[in-house]
Amino acid sequence: MKRCSFKLVFSAGLLALILLSGLLAPLIAPYDPNAIDMSVKLQGFSPAHPLGTDALGRDMLSRVLYGGRTSILLALTATALSMTFGLVLGMLGGYFGGFLDAAITALANIFQGIPGTCLMVAIAGILGPGIPNLLLALFFTSWAGFSRIVRTETLRIREEPYIEGLRSLGARSACILWKHIFPNMFTNIIVLFTTRVGRCVLSIASLSYLGLGIRPPAPDWSVMISDARLDYRSAPHLILIPGLCIFLLLLALNLLGDALRDQFDVRSREVKNL
């Protein structure tokens, strides 16, 4: 194992900080994130409201603390779901080949034949806003990418001599796939997962900003930015603070993905060039 790089420690620390503040939000937030108080609307920084208030007098600090919870949880769920699905299909297709592989590849090609965001907006738009529909939209637009990468990796590992050896010893396919091919891809999968959670957070943020994802009045960073569309010129802090939070979260995830890639010495070209 290599020594932990500065990048790894920094990004993991930043991520831990963000996750912890979200986790502890109910304990440390000074106000209810949805408590409206019109008497203090659009205030700047003050001791009573350290990060000011929004157009409805809601406390910005409390909303910022709560602001990442929904999207982080949603991004983790959506990525885990689509990754599991893509992983299974990719491994089956890559290992068995033939008609099954052709069918899975064709299906993946179709889902990748429409730019991700276009399809996501269309699905979220047709099903209507809301968390379950958002989850579906994210799932349908990301499983194909995983399946493709996993398939390529499976194809590569399958040709290794030890797999051939296992086969000639009479090992069952399920056993080879689960006990020998999957562990070989594990570091790739960890790196892929980290990067894709970041991308998923970005998609959720964009959809929520457009009004197709997490809905107001939920305290969410992108909803806060979207809410401030009318007031941000006079009160820039309304978009600066929540935007900075999304930025830091994405930065932490991207850097962590990079650092893990270096740490594990990932060689797969597709994972390398994500």
Added chain:
Amino acid sequence: MKQYLIQKLISLLPVLFGVSLLAFVLGVITPGNPAELALSQGGYEPTPEQITEMEEQMGLDAPYPVQYLRWVGRALTGDLGTSYSTRNPVGEELARRIPVTLKLAACSITLTIILGIALGCTAAAWQGRLPDRIVGALTNTQLSLPAFWLALLLILLFAETLGWLPTSGNGGPRYMIMPALVLSSASTATAARLTRSALLEEFGKQYCTAAMARGISRWRLVLKNALPNAIVPVTAMLGNSLGGMLGGSIIVESIFALPGIGSYALSAVTNRDYPALQGYVLLTGLIYVLITLLVDTVSMLLNPKVRLGGKRI
């Protein structure tokens, strides 16, 4: 080469079929009755008789495969149905709006190519030194900035505070600067990183070692020897970027009030205007497939191994 192109075209047909099927299915899974939706725009409440009549008129009583074939047949002649909200033909509206989106995408991809490759070369030429670190920090920042936030920040800085650029709208080149910057930001970073890593890979090869041993300058090596080889993977990535830009244009067009197909899709979503949305998905799918074909052709032309009849790698 001709044979390769024909093969490629044929392999794209199933994808096109699948994309059209997907666009059709999106209309089918629509919650609610399409006939009722078509009639009830603008607060009007149709009677059950009117709905039945509309269902027949829209051919909704036919089984799904028949409906699909009819829909594709009409789509092939450019008829994508009538928008629920504006009552205009969807095809005409998309055709009127596509130039704006294409202009935006063209500006963005040009920026991506120029800035991305320049940054990548800079980073590779000074590998591990200050310029490399600066480029690294910049690309990490670009990849972590949500487009909508970057757009609002740019508006705040360049339009509101400095007053150099117009906030939004469609007009001369000045109106394109901020939208193109926002739309190209993430792909510029990806292109820069890919160029850098491809160049570094080339540096490890013998011809580069030999060139360096002869005392050739690092920049000369990058530009004259390594870049032409390193450009192939970058070209392949640019196709993906263009697809991403089609998606990103939804956000960028809506923030900068550009009348392209992205803002059309968004208004279709808000108005629950499903024919418009179906048409949009079909069109972007078609464009994306064509882009893929174009990129494959270009990377083939750039790669002598393929161009001269060898096996495609």
